[in-house]
Amino acid sequence: MKIVEKRENDVCILTPVGRLDVNTSESFREHLLQVIADGTKNIILDCQSLDYISSGGLRVVLEGAKKIWQIEGKMVLCSLKEYIREVFEVTQFDSFLPIAETVEDALKEF
């Protein structure tokens, strides 16, 4: 899966492109965990180009979040498309992770 990575000071902005499903979850997981292993403590998961997320995809996001919390870092989600917004609403993902409207708003969380 294509993942665009940008840095804004000490915040890493990851933008996965396409679908986070059974075929792509593993490569996204490897990327996310590598970023954390490299010492990143602040991550924004920019979902503007994410079209679909399966429950396996949700698990990977949670796994990343739990790793980040262990090192007292923070993960923020932002720019959800309609379908992703619905999934995060049904699962009340905002009880686990902050969700912002835009990347700019997400940056203010740090």
Place this chain on the structure above:
Amino acid sequence: MNDLLTSSEVILDSLSDGVYVCDRDRRIVYWSKSAERITGWQPGDVVGRLCLEDVLCHEDKDGNRLCGEEHCPLHRAMVTGATTTVPVIVYARGKDGRKIPMQVTAAPIRNESGEVVGGVETFRDVSPVLQDLERAKMIQLQALVQDLPSDPRLRFSTFYLPHDIVGGDYYAVKQLDEDRYGFLVADMEGHGLAAALYTMQLVSVWSQHCQLLTSPAGFAAEVNKELVRIFGRVVTFATAVCGVIDARAGKVSLTGAGGPPPLIIRANKTMEKIKCTGPLFGVMEDVPYEEQIVELEPGDSLLLFSDGAFEIRNARDQLLGVDGLAKILTSLDYPRNQLNMDALQEELLKFSNDIRLQDDITIMEVRFWGQ
């Protein structure tokens, strides 16, 4: 050493896995000794014949034939030029007519200029593993199939179709007192063996806490706490919807934990999607759960399901969705007719344009008749 490597056929014949090679037209050109040992077919029986003829008769676990174009692992490897990444379990027919479960991998064979000129399939008899899984399936079904309550005022029906031999969905119904029934439909993240093992944990969590369903939000909070403990350091979760129905008044109280929104299909065929959102089970302790109250009229039906029942894509990559599922149900003249699970499954397959559905499917129907 050089002597050993003079003939690749000698090496292939010495493998414990069966090996056969097809040309681009899927005509079998080589059949190894181990392939003969596993299937009983001798090279003379099969070499020169098309592998899609009535030789191996590959089928999936549900008996769907795989020897057509798109579902044949070997054909797919030759068309895509890619080796199978995850071994596929297929059932093949031995010479004596016996069905043999096999783990199959397939790879394209290229000539010097890189052109695909054939394919090679290796297979292994996995009967012992499958027998174990079949036993696991029996254990799981035993835990799932409970006596559904019999009450002239309402009827519970359930439908369960695991994607693999064992599945990650769980459902349960319990009479709480004279008038009230508690129910749960839950879906462990992932499917297969790991998810199935967790459903067995759900069985004990359910029996420990089901009496709390007089307040579904209270029940959900306890189940969540318990699952956080059970999952421990493993990152996983369950999605669920639970609730309680009062058979006297048709009043239903529902709590969601990331499960799909339940559907009410009224006797007059109008539909309502019940929004009952809530945090996934087993991720974090002390998250709040809420209750939604809905009223059923006589003849109305409440449906709870796992996401496998509507997260189905068609050939044009469109998602069926809950609304699509509801449309199919009403096209089957539901709720006037009884819920016909075979017909529903057929419609879902038709939509998906596939030979089998890609996830576990559970549907629980609560049909309310009233006094």
